[in-house]
Every structure is written in structure tokens, then in C-alpha cells.
Amino acid sequence: MSSCAVCPRVAPDEAYACATCVRQLRHWLSDLPHQMSHLRAALAPEGRPQQGRVGGSATAPLPVNLSVLNLLGPGWPLPPADPYGDATGPVPIGPLLAGWAGYIAYAHPAVYRDGHGTQRIVPCSGAHSRHGTSVAGWCHWLTAYLPYAATRPWIRDLHRQIADLMSRVYDLTHAEPQRHPQAAPCPACAAFALVAVDGQWGVDCGACGHHLEPEQYTAHAQTLIAAHPAPGDTQMTTDKTTARRAAVQRLTQQDPTRSARSIAADLGISKDTVRRDLAHLTATETPAAPEPEPPAEPPAAPGTAAHARAAVRQLAQAVAEVENARPAHVSTTDEEANHWAAQLRQHTETLRHERQLLADHYPGALIAGATVSHRRTQDTPPAPPVSPQDSIALLTTANPQLAADLDTLTRCGRPTTSAIAHAVSFMARAYRNGWNAGLVPTHLEPLIDVYKIVPYTAPADRKSTGSPAPTTPKTGR
Ligand SMILES: [Zn+2]
Ligand SMILES: [Zn+2]
Numbered sequence: 001m002s003s004c005a006v007c008p009r010v011a012p013d014e015a016y017a018c019a020t021c022v023r024q025l026r027h028w029l030s031d032l033p034h035q036m037s038h039l040r041a042a043l044a045p046e047g048r049p050q051q052g053r054v055g056g057s058a059t060a061p062l063p064v065n066l067s068v069l070n071l072l073g074p075g076w077p078l079p080p081a082d083p084y085g086d087a088t089g090p091v092p093i094g095p096l097l098a099g100w101a102g103y104i105a106y107a108h109p110a111v112y113r114d115g116h117g118t119q120r121i122v123p124c125s126g127a128h129s130r131h132g133t134s135v136a137g138w139c140h141w142l143t144a145y146l147p148y149a150a151t152r153p154w155i156r157d158l159h160r161q162i163a164d165l166m167s168r169v170y171d172l173t174h175a176e177p178q179r180h181p182q183a184a185p186c187p188a189c190a191a192f193a194l195v196a197v198d199g200q201w202g203v204d205c206g207a208c209g210h211h212l213e214p215e216q217y218t219a220h221a222q223t224l225i226a227a228h229p230a231p232g233d234t235q236m237t238t239d240k241t242t243a244r245r246a247a248v249q250r251l252t253q254q255d256p257t258r259s260a261r262s263i264a265a266d267l268g269i270s271k272d273t274v275r276r277d278l279a280h281l282t283a284t285e286t287p288a289a290p291e292p293e294p295p296a297e298p299p300a301a302p303g304t305a306a307h308a309r310a311a312v313r314q315l316a317q318a319v320a321e322v323e324n325a326r327p328a329h330v331s332t333t334d335e336e337a338n339h340w341a342a343q344l345r346q347h348t349e350t351l352r353h354e355r356q357l358l359a360d361h362y363p364g365a366l367i368a369g370a371t372v373s374h375r376r377t378q379d380t381p382p383a384p385p386v387s388p389q390d391s392i393a394l395l396t397t398a399n400p401q402l403a404a405d406l407d408t409l410t411r412c413g414r415p416t417t418s419a420i421a422h423a424v425s426f427m428a429r430a431y432r433n434g435w436n437a438g439l440v441p442t443h444l445e446p447l448i449d450v451y452k453i454v455p456y457t458a459p460a461d462r463k464s465t466g467s468p469a470p471t472t473p474k475t476g477r
Contacts, residue, residue: 002016004016004017004018004020004021005017005153005155005156006018006021006155006156006159006160007020007021007209009021009208009209014151015150015151016150016151016152016153016155016156017150017155017156017159018209019209019211020204020209020211021155021159022146022147022150023200023204023211024159024163025146025158025159025162026143026146027177027197027199027200028162028163028166029139029140029142029143029146029162030139030143030199031166031177031199032093032135032139032165032166032169033134033135033136033139035169035170035173035175036093036135036136038172038173038174038175039068039071039072039169039172039173040068040072041173042065042068042172042173043064043065043068043069043072044063044064044065045062045063045064045065065172066089067089067168067172068172070089070090070092071090071092071093071165071168071169071172072092072093072094073092074092074094074095075091075092075094075095076091076095076099077091077095077096077098077099077100077102077103078091078099090164090165090168091161091165093135093165093169094133094134094135094138096161096165097135097138097139097142098127098133098138100138100142100158100161101127101129101138101141101142101145102126102127103154104127104142104145104148104149105123105124105125105126105127105128106123106124106126107123107152107154108123108124108145108148109121109122109123109124110122110123110124110125127141129141177197177198177199177200178197178198179195179196179197179198180195180196180197180198181194181195182194182195182196182203182217182221183221184217184220184221184224185224185240185243186205186207186208186210187210187212187220187244187267187268187269187273188205188208188210188269188270188273189205189207189208189210190240190241190244191205191206191207191208193205193206193207193208194206194212194217196217201213201214202214202216202217203217210268212268213268216267216268217268219266219267219268220267220268223243223247223250223267224243224247226247226250227242227243227246227247227250228243244267244269244273244277245277245280245281247267248263248267248274248277248278248281249277249281251263251266251267252278252281256314256317260274260275260278261274275324278321279321279324279325282318282321282322282325283325283327283330303400303401303403303404304400305400315351322344327340353413357407357410357411357416360410360415360416361392361393361396361403361406361416362393392406392416392417392420406419406420409422409423430446430448431445431446434446434448
């Protein structure tokens with residue numbers, strides 16, 4: 001990347017002109033043939049008196065507009081030597097274009113094989129236009145060689161001379177393409193500098209040179225309108241960045257798996273901008289809504305590996321985003337930093353607990369040597385005699401619903417074997433109650449449709465009564 005030889009913008013690698021300047025040149029070369037008919041029409045001098053002679057000039061006025069004649073006439077690509085300083089006027093259109101074509105052809109390397117079969121690289125002998133040597137023909141030829149010209153330092157002179165020529169032509173024809181400033185700000189630099197020019201494809205930013213295809217600009221404008229429901233709202237003009245971030249957030253929420261590249265394409269902005277906005281959104285949302293929580297939450301539709309897989313993938317994205325945002329390296333208040341630290345600690349503990357559960361269900365998942373402490377080891381009763389973990393793993397692998405239910409039962413910190421014993425004992429007691437009370441014949445399975453859950457009491461109250469936390473639901477009819 002280097003700066004453009006024509007304007008202050010950045011030019012692509014191995015090019016001396018930025019995309020905007022090349023687009024401008026291409027537009028001029030496509031417009032110039034159309035200007036020729038206007039120029040010929042402008043040959044008649046302007047402001048000629050209807051009849052008679054005005055003033056005391058000794059000779060009749062010339063019947064043509066000399067400025068136009070200068071441009072249309074024959075000439076030489078380079079201004080002639082002017083020892084007396086009396087040469088005036090620009091280089092005519094035809095010679096200027098043909099001269100540039102000849103220059104480019106001479107600079108452009110040609111490869112050929114000589115009579116002995118040796119490959120040789122020599123300058124081209126000259127420019128040959130398949131579309132004739134008219135202005136249109138040379139414009140066509142020059143347009144085709146613009147990509148090559150952009151890689152040469154003299155693109156600056158070509159741009160300056162064509163710009164100079166076009167300004168003279170537009171002065172005489174009064175047929176300059178109209179510029180239409182656009183209402184929406186530039187999605188790349190947020191400047192209100194987007195302009196559509198008659199005859200030019202798409203919309204360009206006058207500030208940063210960002211180019212939008214027509215459909216990209218339409219999508220961009222629609223997103224802005226959606227982000228600002230009241231068109232008369234002054235917010236529209238006050239906060240472009242907020243609008244862009246809102247658009248990025250909306251698209252991300254619609255489809256969390258979308259890539260930054262795809263969002264960038266939709267909004268007509270760079271993917272780096274999307275990444276920055278995502279990092280910003282993640283950073284600002286953390287205090288309000290604990291984003292990484294969902295993976296640790298019970299699955300909405302539990303029991304499928306796909307659900308767990310998606311949750312773990314989402315977690316990976318969230319962790320990567322936190323890492324990218326580098327919360328430790330940004331400047332913020334102590335209060336917010338403490339809040340972030342507390343959040344990170346809480347999520348770390350939740351994840352450690354989940355990992356322990358995973359190790360309980362899949363003994364192979366516990367990496368040898370890694371010590372994982374139970375969140376509530378002190379609170380849980382001693383584990384019953386060790387049961388074969390492998391058979392539990394086998395059972396849960398074959399039955400995702402069982403795996404999800406076991407996951408629920410162990411979420412409070414109970415080891416898997418204890419959770420199974422707890423659940424079986426609970427159901428067995430309910431069966432016995434039903435049979436013993438004569439509610440259900442002993443050979444029938446009791447139908448249990450009512451649970452009684454003892455309300456949770458705070459630890460302080462629990463201490464005064466000395467009873468353990470009542471977490472066991474009771475059944476009853
Ligand atoms: Zn430029
Ligand atoms: Zn811009």
C-alpha cells in the first residue's frame with residue numbers, strides 16, 4: 001500500500017493510482033466521445049450579434065469559436081517549442097489521445113520470438129487501435145490499457161492532462177455530468193460524502209474513495225432507515241457509527257453463524273470494520289447481558305448432540321471475542337474492570353463445573369493430571385460406592401434424553417452416581433407411597449402429576465434452623 005500519485009488516498013499494491021482515480025479516468029474516456037458532438041455544435045461563436053457589426057474592429061469577427069477549434073483541430077501531442085512565449089491554447093484532443101496511446105505502447109513491453117526461436121522482450125512498435133484513430137477509437141484503446149497505466153508513475157500526468165482537457169471540454173459544451181450527493185453517510189468512513197455522478201456506475205465516497213455498487217448503496221440506506229425508524233429524527237445526522245453498529249448487530253442476531261465477510265458484503269463496508277463493531281458490541285454488552293451464559297444454560301430443546309455442539313461452538317466464539325477485545329488492555333473505570341473480573345470469574349467457575357460433569361459422564365474427557373475441583377464439594381454428601389462410569393457413559397451415549405436428564409440432575413453439583421441414586425430413591429418412595437396408601441394396585445405404575453417443592457430459604461435462615469437446604473421436591477396428591 002502506498003499513497004496515490006494523484007490524490008491523497010491510498011493506492012493498491014503495485015499501483016500508482018487509487019481505484020477512485022482510475023475510475024474517474026475511465027469515466028472521462030467513456031464520456032469524451034459523447035462530448036465531441038456537443039463540441040462541434042459549440043464551434044459557432046457564442047454571443048454573436050444578430051446582424052451588423054458592433055464596435056470599431058477593422059476586421060470581421062472569426063466565424064468560429066477559436067477555443068473549440070483549438071481542441072478539435074490537428075496538432076502535435078507535445079506543445080511546440082515556444083521561444084517567444086506567444087503559443088497559446090491546449091494540445092488538441094486527437095493528438096493528445098494518440099500521443100498518450102503511442103507513449104503507453106512504447107512503454108508496454110512486447111514479447112516475440114525471433115527467427116532463431118529466441119524469446120525477446122522489446123517495446124511495442126506503436127499503438128494500433130482496432131476501433132480506428134478517431135477520438136472514440138483512442139478512448140477505447142486507452143481505457144483498455146488503464147490497468148497497465150495505473151501501475152506506472154506517469155499515471156499522474158495522464159490523469160492531470162485528461163482532467164485538464166475534460167474541464168476545458170465541459171467549459172465549452174456546458175454538458176458536465178451532474179453530481180448527486182447521497183443522503184446516507186459513507187459506510188467506511190462515516191463522512192457525508194457519497195456522490196453518484198451521471199454516467200458513472202455506483203456511488204463513490206469523496207472523502208475516502210470507498211466505492212459502492214448501486215445495490216450495495218440501496219441495502220446500506222435501507223439498513224440505516226431501519227435503524228432509525230423516524231426519518232426526521234436528528235439522530236440520523238448525529239450518530240452514523242451507532243447506526244452502522246446497529247445494522248451489524250441486527251444481522252448478527254438474525255444469524256449468529258454469519259461471517260464478518262458476509263455481513264461486510266451486505267452493508268458495503270470492510271470486514272475489519274465489522275470485526276471492530278462486533279468487538280465493540282461485545283465489550284459494551286457484557287455488563288448488561290452476560291453473553292457467555294447461554295452455553296451453560298439448560299438447552300432449550302435438550303437431548304441432542306447438535307444442540308450441545310452449537311452451544312460449545314458459540315462458547316468458543318464468545319471466548320475468542322473476549323480475547324480479541326483484550327479487556328485488560330483497554331482504559332476503563334475501576335468499577336467496570338471489577339465487574340468484568342467478577343463476570344469472568346463466575347463464567348470460569350460455571351465452565352469448570354460443566355467440565356467436571358462431562359468428566360463424570362465421559363471419564364475419558366478428564367485429562368490425566370488436570371485437577372478439577374467441584375464447585376460444591378463441601379456441600380455434597382459423600383459419594384456412594386463407585387459405580388462403573390463406563391456403563392453410565394454407554395447408557396447416556398445411546399440415549400440423549402437420559403444424558404440431558406442426568407445433566408439436569410447433576411447441575412447443582414451432585415456427582416452422576418449420586419444423582420442416579422437420588423432420583424431412583426425418590427421415585428421408589430413415591431411408588432411405595434402410592435401402593436401402601438391403596439391409591440394404585442401394586443402391579444400398576446403410579447401416575448405422579450403433582451410435585452411439592454419447598455421454597456428456597458437464604459443461608460442465614462437455614463443456619464438458625466440448622467436444617468439442610470431443602471432441595472428435594474416432595475410428591476403428594
Ligand atoms: Zn487517487
Ligand atoms: Zn468514505
